[in-house]
Amino acid sequence: TPQEPAYRIGFSQRTTADTWRKTMLEGMNRELSFYPGVDFIVKDAGGQSAKQVEQIQELIGQQIDLLIVSPNSARPITPIVEKAYQQGIPVIVLDRRTASDQYTAYVGADNVEVGRTAGIYAGALLDGKGDVIEIGESPGSSADIDRHRGFVEAIGRQPGIRLVGKLAGDWDKRSFAPELTRLLTTRPSIQLIFAQNDRTALKAYRVCQQLGLDKQIRIIGVDGLPGKNEGIDLVDRGILSATVLYPTGGKEAIRTAMAILQKQPFKRENRLPITLIDSTNVQIMKLQNDKVTEQQIDIERQRQRIDDLNRTYASQRNRLYITLVS
Numbered sequence: 001t002p003q004e005p006a007y008r009i010g011f012s013q014r015t016t017a018d019t020w021r022k023t024m025l026e027g028m029n030r031e032l033s034f035y036p037g038v039d040f041i042v043k044d045a046g047g048q049s050a051k052q053v054e055q056i057q058e059l060i061g062q063q064i065d066l067l068i069v070s071p072n073s074a075r076p077i078t079p080i081v082e083k084a085y086q087q088g089i090p091v092i093v094l095d096r097r098t099a100s101d102q103y104t105a106y107v108g109a110d111n112v113e114v115g116r117t118a119g120i121y122a123g124a125l126l127d128g129k130g131d132v133i134e135i136g137e138s139p140g141s142s143a144d145i146d147r148h149r150g151f152v153e154a155i156g157r158q159p160g161i162r163l164v165g166k167l168a169g170d171w172d173k174r175s176f177a178p179e180l181t182r183l184l185t186t187r188p189s190i191q192l193i194f195a196q197n198d199r200t201a202l203k204a205y206r207v208c209q210q211l212g213l214d215k216q217i218r219i220i221g222v223d224g225l226p227g228k229n230e231g232i233d234l235v236d237r238g239i240l241s242a243t244v245l246y247p248t249g250g251k252e253a254i255r256t257a258m259a260i261l262q263k264q265p266f267k268r269e270n271r272l273p274i275t276l277i278d279s280t281n282v283q284i285m286k287l288q289n290d291k292v293t294e295q296q297i298d299i300e301r302q303r304q305r306i307d308d309l310n311r312t313y314a315s316q317r318n319r320l321y322i323t324l325v326s
């Protein structure tokens with residue numbers, strides 16, 4: 001049998017704590033199960049840029065054949081990624097970007113488009129008139145910068161919509177709740193919150209609930225994951241008016257990595273599609289997700305069955321051998 005070439009892929013992930021990143025990793029591992037020869041090393045930076053720089057340095061030291069990186073913050077991570085690239089290590093930038101064009105391929109959705117989609121929807125919800133606030137992603141991340149840019153651009157075309165504040169999302173254990181409470185109580189004109197992810201959107205909803213404003217204030221989130229208290233469920237329960245489905249790109253990152261390693265053609269820019277989910281299409285999204293889950297369970301059962309059959313076969317072959325030699 002031909003020996004499969006062994007590759008070592010290093011993955012520097014900004015954090016593995018949230019559901020979105022867990023889903024990304026599941027997608028990667030599912031795709032990697034087709035390549036048993038690959039050694040996949042995951043480093044979790046715990047949301048700390050300095051730690052992520054150290055971990056990428058470690059990965060370079062471990063002689064990786066390819067680096068996948070999802071940068072916590074754009075600028076601090078840029079020099080080390082450029083260093084890896086200049087040493088000849090192919091680099092795939094996933095989801096968030098660095099501040100450089102020194103990479104082999106990019107996989108992810110366009111975050112300016114995410115912000116723009118939210119801004120257009122906000123305007124439609126408010127009939128082109130009203131005050132809104134935004135709650136961002138981790139500061140300095142390309143996700144935060146680009147979503148904000150797209151949102152501002154879209155509401156800028158609607159003269160009646162005014163952005164009266166942008167809060168930083170929860171990071172480094174600080175909470176936006178007191179600031180949001182102050183804003184909502186001092187400015188009764190606020191009608192909508194654009195939260196740059198669904199986790200933040202749910203927290204913002206709880207603040208509104210405490211203030212008795214949950215029926216008045218509309219909330220738009222981002223991510224659109226399946227599962228309890230995730231984006232699709234929150235739209236379904238009317239807690240969010242909408243969410244922008246932001247694909248994780250886990251599977252696509254591994255596919256691109258394997259194409260690069262096996263010297264096959266690949267695209268440098270892999271822009272993943274986004275979709276707005278609101279009450280008009282949330283049922284379809286739920287049905288589709290249930291189907292996918294069901295199919296995954298079926299695949300798992302089939303795999304189990306094949307394993308069982310292989311085991312039975314092996315033990316029968318053994319018994320036959322024992323019978324023949326005795």
Ligand code: FRU
Pocket residue numbers: 015018020021095096137143196197198222223246
């Ligand atoms: C997860 C996350 C997602 C968001 C993405 C942006 O760490 O915050 O919720 O869409 O990162 O990079």
